[in-house]
Amino acid sequence: MSDRVIYLFLGLFGLAALVVPLLPVVLARFVAPKRPGQEKLKPYECGMEVEGDAWVQFRMQYYLFAILFVVFDVEALFLFPWAVIFRAAGIPGLIAIGAFVGILALGLIYAWQEGALEWE
Amino acid sequence: MGMILPEWINTLIRLVIPIGIILALAPVGMMYLTWLERKVIARIQDRVGPNRVGLYGLLQPIADGIKMLTKEDVVPAGADPICHFLAPVIIVVPALFLFTVLPFGPRLVAASLTTGLLFFVAIGSLGTLAIFMAGWGSRNKFSLLGAARTAAQLIAYEVPLVLSLVVVPMIAGSLNLVEIVRAQQGRWFILTPWGFTGFFLLLTAGLAEVNRTPFDLPEAESEIVAGFHTEYSGMKFALFYMAEFLSTLAMSGLISVLFLGGWMGPLLPDWLWMSLKTFLLIFVMIWIRGTFPRFRIDQLMGFAWKVLLPVSLANILGAASCVLIAGFWGNLLAALLVFGTFLVTTQLWLQPKPQLTTRWVQVGSS
Numbered sequence: 001m002s003d004r005v006i007y008l009f010l011g012l013f014g015l016a017a018l019v020v021p022l023l024p025v026v027l028a029r030f031v032a033p034k035r036p037g038q039e040k041l042k043p044y045e046c047g048m049e050v051e052g053d054a055w056v057q058f059r060m061q062y063y064l065f066a067i068l069f070v071v072f073d074v075e076a077l078f079l080f081p082w083a084v085i086f087r088a089a090g091i092p093g094l095i096a097i098g099a100f101v102g103i104l105a106l107g108l109i110y111a112w113q114e115g116a117l118e119w120e
Numbered sequence: 121m122g123m124i125l126p127e128w129i130n131t132l133i134r135l136v137i138p139i140g141i142i143l144a145l146a147p148v149g150m151m152y153l154t155w156l157e158r159k160v161i162a163r164i165q166d167r168v169g170p171n172r173v174g175l176y177g178l179l180q181p182i183a184d185g186i187k188m189l190t191k192e193d194v195v196p197a198g199a200d201p202i203c204h205f206l207a208p209v210i211i212v213v214p215a216l217f218l219f220t221v222l223p224f225g226p227r228l229v230a231a232s233l234t235t236g237l238l239f240f241v242a243i244g245s246l247g248t249l250a251i252f253m254a255g256w257g258s259r260n261k262f263s264l265l266g267a268a269r270t271a272a273q274l275i276a277y278e279v280p281l282v283l284s285l286v287v288v289p290m291i292a293g294s295l296n297l298v299e300i301v302r303a304q305q306g307r308w309f310i311l312t313p314w315g316f317t318g319f320f321l322l323l324t325a326g327l328a329e330v331n332r333t334p335f336d337l338p339e340a341e342s343e344i345v346a347g348f349h350t351e352y353s354g355m356k357f358a359l360f361y362m363a364e365f366l367s368t369l370a371m372s373g374l375i376s377v378l379f380l381g382g383w384m385g386p387l388l389p390d391w392l393w394m395s396l397k398t399f400l401l402i403f404v405m406i407w408i409r410g411t412f413p414r415f416r417i418d419q420l421m422g423f424a425w426k427v428l429l430p431v432s433l434a435n436i437l438g439a440a441s442c443v444l445i446a447g448f449w450g451n452l453l454a455a456l457l458v459f460g461t462f463l464v465t466t467q468l469w470l471q472p473k474p475q476l477t478t479r480w481v482q483v484g485s486s
């Protein structure tokens with residue numbers, strides 16, 4: 001199969017795969033009982049009275065980890081093409097990629113030093 | 121035209137059959153995975169496990185399915201209905217997609233993509249989006265907290281996961297999963313120094329990616345009720361479990377393809393070897409669940425960033441030395457690099473924390 005046929009296949013698969021979660025949910029709509037109540041529809045907080053809203057701002061720390069993630073995930077993305085041609089690229093390729101990874105590793109060490117990796 | 125139509129139908133049939141097979145077998149495999157997990161966990165805990173419905177409780181998954189189907193689907197009044205509805209649907213589809221690139225034999229693969237490995241990783245990380253939708257859409261504090269934690273955990277372990285994969289195309293010279301298995305003719309990758317490390321890195325990060333014990337913080341009942349799916353009931357709740365088990369199945373399949381020689385093995389047919397290796401890995405995962413306690417959140421994040429990430433970077437260097445220096449000294453250097461990094465980073469990670477006074481903390485805790 002050529003790559004074009006494969007992507008056509010993946011597209012069809014995606015459409016067909018939607019049936020797997022949708023079918024039982026739609027079926028449940030007919031089969032399952034539906035008895036909503038004021039108390040039942042409140043957010044679950046272990047039976048206590050609901051206090052405040054859930055849609056709030058939250059901690060800055062998640063953002064820091066997300067930034068670090070973006071840095072290293074993009075790095076990994078650049079590593080894959082190099083990995084495929086690794087033998088052909090030889091020592092010069094290794095040095096180039098080593099410098100790239102090394103700079104990012106320094107960044108990681110800096111973040112660690114600054115305490116950005118501590119989860120409080 | 122008479123000649124073109126059969127050709128067109130032929131292609132369509134060749135496309136539809138694998139879709140049918142995957143969409144039929146994956147949910148059945150997932151159902152019996154729940155049975156297997158309950159049985160094995162029960163044995164580990166000195167219980168019998170499900171044994172009432174059918175022989176050895178083999179019909180238990182079907183009974184569970186019917187029960188889930190007939191349970192009321194409660195949507196909280198304040199929830200975002202679209203987000204709440206779409207999250208369980210979205211989480212299952214990528215989990216199913218993972219099976220399209222997994223080869224069960226040299227020709228027994230639905231989509232032999234040239235970028236198969238990258239496709240697997242890219243699709244696999246889509247689940248994070250659905251989990252955050254579930255947490256945000258529920259408008260529940262436990263859900264939101266669970267979703268934020270899950271997202272933090274998934275992105276933290278995504279990095280060592282992807283980096284531990286890099287060594288495989290370095291040696292196999294391809295991202296196609298069929299080619300990767302072919303490259304293991306004669307010697308499975310787990311039998312090399314970098315493959316041995318890569319196997320354990322991938323197994324650890326993979327466990328975290330599919331939210332299994334000891335990394336099942338997203339579902340830590342004792343802390344945040346049920347995490348991101350606190351407000352889900354009935355079939356939608358079941359779909360989250362379905363996605364989790366499907367990802368577990370696919371992750372075990374990927375590990376067997378990358379390091380355990382995929383379909384290769386003597387005597388038995390290809391697909392059987394691949395299935396046996398996959399189920400062996402799943403058994404190990406269940407065993408781990410029955411044995412280890414759960415990580416604490418700060419340990420969990422620290423382990424990903426401070427131990428797994430440096431070790432996976434060292435492993436890439438190790439693989440390079442195995443190829444470029446080759447022979448005994450290359451392997452020795454690789455082993456020393458990985459082992460040395462592991463020792464140093466673990467030491468630094470476990471060191472008692474100094475009192476932090478930098479600005480990060482002031483910003484973070486306000």
